[in-house]
Amino acid sequence: MNGDIGLQACAHGIHAIDSGYVRPRLDAIHLIVEKGRAAFVDTGTGLSVPRMLEALARLGLGVDAVDYVILTHVHLDHAGGAGLLMRSLPHATAVVHPRGAPHMLDPSKVWAATLEVYGEERARRDYGELVPIPRERLIEGTDGSSVSLAGRKLTFIDTPGHAKHHFCVHDEQARAIFAGDTFGISYRELDQGGEQFIFPSTTPTQFDPPALHASIDKLLALQPRAIYLTHYSEITGIPQKGVDLHRLVEAHAQLGLQWEGCADAAQRAAGLAAGVERMAIDEARRVGGDPAQWTQVLDNDIALNAQGIGSWLDFRKSKRG
Incomplete structure (x- = not known):
């Protein structure tokens, strides 16, 4: 780690920056540097912008060196700082999934929804200012399209399942993928004996198990050396993690189906949360981790995953009419 911005050099000119969102090493921003040119992948929140500018300075790069700000999807812990950051980057172009682009051009609906959930005080405390691009x-990153960073090809892959407005970024030169939340979460403080764990991210409101399984397979087919997660940064040993992720996505779906017939919303929500927590405990025990530590670190993710399963069940019900 390098100072309070958590600047960490990875391989092939890739750097991780701690966005500062909620707690240390929860939310990573990635910076790709190639021949003096740079691209950010995800931006954290509006409060993360000084950290990104500081990272550029520490790496000897000016703000005019940034060609792209690439957003895997438009959830605010990934894209909330994009508009504000763009004001400081005179030559940068933002790249967003076609479904996410309208929300970056006019973030008023996203902000209104955030205020409804969190209230204005907490929303501004956690996310800062939301600025349109x-x-x-x-530009929109459609499936199979690409941009060139000083000759380094970055290709966009449509990867729904976590969100419909999600793409991943394939860095062919590094044999790496920037996966946002499609390939799950893996926090470094839960590494066990040098081994990294994986757990799905099924946050509301667009969790779709079949689509997520298909997206995971798309990424595995590229045989990446490493995958860079927003939560948190570089993981390797991808084939086995793919197996584990498929297993756990299916477990989340099966948990949901167990509660599909429950008419009591509060009972269903409690049952889903308890079920996801049991999954986390089982995974901790499987890898030799401390279940109490796992449930503490994953507390917010457990709650969000349960809510995401509930959203999926509500969607299934709406489709049945």
Whole structure:
């Protein structure tokens, strides 16, 4: 770690920056540097912008060296700082999934939903200012399209399942993928004997198990050396993690189906949360971790995953009419 911005050098000119969101090493921003040119992948929140500018300075890069700000999806812990950051980067172009682009051009609906959930005081405390990106500075990253960072090809892969507005970024030169939340979460403080764990991210409101399984397979087919997660940064040993992730996504879906017939919303929510917590405890024991530590570190993710399963069940019900 390098100072309070958590600047960490990975391989092939890739750097991780701690966004500062909620707690240390929860939310990573990645910076790719190639021949003096740079691209950010995800931005954290509006409060993360000084950290990104500091990272550039520490690496000897000016703000005019940044060509792209790439957003895997538009959840605020990934993209909340994009508009504000773009104001400081005179030559950068933002790249967003076509479904996410309208929310970056006009974030008013996202902000209204955030205020409804958290209230204004907490929303501003956790996310800072939400700023639109000018239309002329934004392009859409469609499936299979790419940009060139000083000759380094970055290809976009449509990967729904966590969110419909999610793409991943394939860095062919590094044999790496920037996966946002599609390939789950893996916090470094839960590494056990040098081994990294994996756990799905099924946050509301667009969890879709079949789509997520298909997206995971897309990533595995590229045989990456490493995958960079927003929560948190570089993981390796990808084939086995893919097996584990498929198993756990299916476990989340099966848990949901167990509660599909429950008409009591509060009872269903409690049952889903308890079920996800049991999964986390089982995984901790499987890898020799401390279940109490796992449930503490994963506390918020357990709650969000349970809510995401509930959203999926509600969607299934709406489709049945």
